[in-house]
Amino acid sequence: MQRLAAAxxxxxxxxxxxxxxxxxxxxxxxxxxxxxxxxxMRRSHAEPTPRGGGIGLVIAVLACACVPALFLAGVSRLAxxxxxxxxxxxxxxGWIDDHRGxxxxxxxxxxxxxxxxxxxxxxxxxxxxPAVFEQRFHVPAAIVWPGLALVVLAIVWFVNxxxxxxxxxxxxxxxxxxxxxxxxxxxxxxxxxxxxxxGVFATxxxxxxxxxxxxxxxxxxxxxxxxxxxxxxxxxxxxxxxxATALMSGIILCSAFVTxxxxxxxxxxxxxxxxxxxxxEHLYQWLVRSGFSHAGVVALYMGWNLVIVVxxxxxxxxxxxxMPYAPATFTPGFGAAAGIxxxxxACWLAGKRWCLRAxxxxxxHAAA
Numbered sequence: 001m002q003r004l005a006a007a008x009x010x011x012x013x014x015x016x017x018x019x020x021x022x023x024x025x026x027x028x029x030x031x032x033x034x035x036x037x038x039x040x041m042r043r044s045h046a047e048p049t050p051r052g053g054g055i056g057l058v059i060a061v062l063a064c065a066c067v068p069a070l071f072l073a074g075v076s077r078l079a080x081x082x083x084x085x086x087x088x089x090x091x092x093x094g095w096i097d098d099h100r101g102x103x104x105x106x107x108x109x110x111x112x113x114x115x116x117x118x119x120x121x122x123x124x125x126x127x128x129x130p131a132v133f134e135q136r137f138h139v140p141a142a143i144v145w146p147g148l149a150l151v152v153l154a155i156v157w158f159v160n161x162x163x164x165x166x167x168x169x170x171x172x173x174x175x176x177x178x179x180x181x182x183x184x185x186x187x188x189x190x191x192x193x194x195x196x197x198x199g200v201f202a203t204x205x206x207x208x209x210x211x212x213x214x215x216x217x218x219x220x221x222x223x224x225x226x227x228x229x230x231x232x233x234x235x236x237x238x239x240x241x242x243x244a245t246a247l248m249s250g251i252i253l254c255s256a257f258v259t260x261x262x263x264x265x266x267x268x269x270x271x272x273x274x275x276x277x278x279x280x281e282h283l284y285q286w287l288v289r290s291g292f293s294h295a296g297v298v299a300l301y302m303g304w305n306l307v308i309v310v311x312x313x314x315x316x317x318x319x320x321x322x323m324p325y326a327p328a329t330f331t332p333g334f335g336a337a338a339g340i341x342x343x344x345x346a347c348w349l350a351g352k353r354w355c356l357r358a359x360x361x362x363x364x365h366a367a368a
Contacts, residue, residue: 008196012203015064019207022056027211027218035098037219049216052098053208054224058091060204061231065197078121083234089114090159090230094222108156114230115155119148155233158254161261162229166220167285169294170213171301173220176205176228178305179253183235186317190244198235214295246316248333252309252340256301259344260284283348286355308343312336 030036030050037051066087069080093110096102116123122144126133130141166172180202187195205228211217220228236250251258264282273279280289287297316333 008199011064011068011196012199015060015200015204016207018063019057019060019204020210022059023053023208023211023218024056026050026053026055030218033099035221049219051219052095052221052223053211053218054220054222054227055091055095057204057208057220057224058087058227060207061201061227062087064204065200069197078124082117082120086114086118086230087227089117090226091223094224094226098221098223111156111159111226112152114159115152118155118230118234119151122148151237155230158233158236159226159229161257162232163222163225164261164264164282165257165284166225167280167282168288168297169216170209170298171284171294172225172228173205173209173212174298174302175257175305176232177202177209178302179232179250180205180235182253182310182313183239183250186239186245186249186313187242189317190242192238192242192245194235194238198238201231201235213298246313246331246333246336248337249313249317252313252316252333252337253305255309255337255340255344256304259341259348263345263348283351283355286352286359290355290358304344304347309340312340 027050030052035050035052036048038048062084066080066084069083072080089110093102093107097107126141126144126148133139133144134141162172162176165175180198184195184198184202186192187198208220208224212220232254236254239245239250240247260283268274268279268281280286284297284301287300288294292300313333316331316336
């Protein structure tokens with residue numbers, strides 16, 4: 001484990017430096033190209049701010065994680081190229097959308113394609129050698145295909161929900177760093193070989209953070225938020241494949257964003273609104289409209305992570321007392337995940353009601 005961590009430390013440091021450099025350069029580029037987000041009723045910032053700074057962390061991840069993985073021994077011949085291509089697809093779509101906009105259908109199709117590319121290491125052997133696949137993994141192919149479809153939808157949802165949650169200074173970057181750091185620790189403990197790459201994801205995001213928090217000099221843009229969503233999904237899948245970790249750990253670690261984005265989406269659909277259009281109905285946006293500063297909202301979400309999520313994840317990853325002559329096992333954590341999300345939904349509902357009352361007290365303009 002120590003050798004694995006030490007081997008990736010230079011790449012992690014390089015990712016931090018490269019991300020910071022490219023983000024700084026992106027500020028000047030965005031100003032020259034007039035890629036500026038103006039304040040408005042559907043936005044939570046008060047000053048014109050450049051966008052597209054996420055290109056810095058994308059370049060850092062590609063250069064310091066995806067490309068080196070192509071040459072690592074023991075890595076599937078398809079896995080590393082699939083990750084690189086999937087990141088490139090999501091980044092390209094986001095970059096175009098930041099510059100001139102893309103229809104929602106085009107973005108959705110590209111995200112589905114990226115998810116399929118990411119799963120090629122499973123799909124290709126399943127198609128070419130179904131009998132060998134079933135014998136190796138002891139799972140009938142008839143069950144695998146519906147499962148893969150669900151995974152594709154989950155990856156696409158992660159890409160988009162992280163884009164939806166990128167609306168105030170520092171929130172997305174801070175959340176991603178937390179999730180990556182926690183998953184890296186779990187994977188290191190389990191000897192998961194992708195732990196170093198997750199560390200690169202974390203430091204690349206950390207290189208962007210000073211330019212976006214506590215006061216944003218540049219926004220991440222779709223190029224960064226979409227790729228971060230994809231990388232979080234990838235890191236969760238890697239953690240779930242590590243047998244010495246509780247299966248649901250990554251799902252619990254993502255609970256703050258998944259709960260807010262999903263509850264908001266369901267609420268908008270139930271009220272007959274266009275869920276894919278720009279809006280300010282996420283809980284974090286209502287908290288800002290109710291008087292919280294951006295830093296204060298980030299602190300609330302990090303409080304949930306540190307006070308609620310971390311103890312639960314630590315608890316479900318404690319080895320159970322082994323039976324005589326049997327190895328220690330870990331609980332999958334399904335019950336803990338269900339409990340966390342039920343509490344999260346209750347907090348979302350209570351928080352939304354409180355924000356509505358607070359916003360009304362601040363005036364009709366704030367509540368509109």
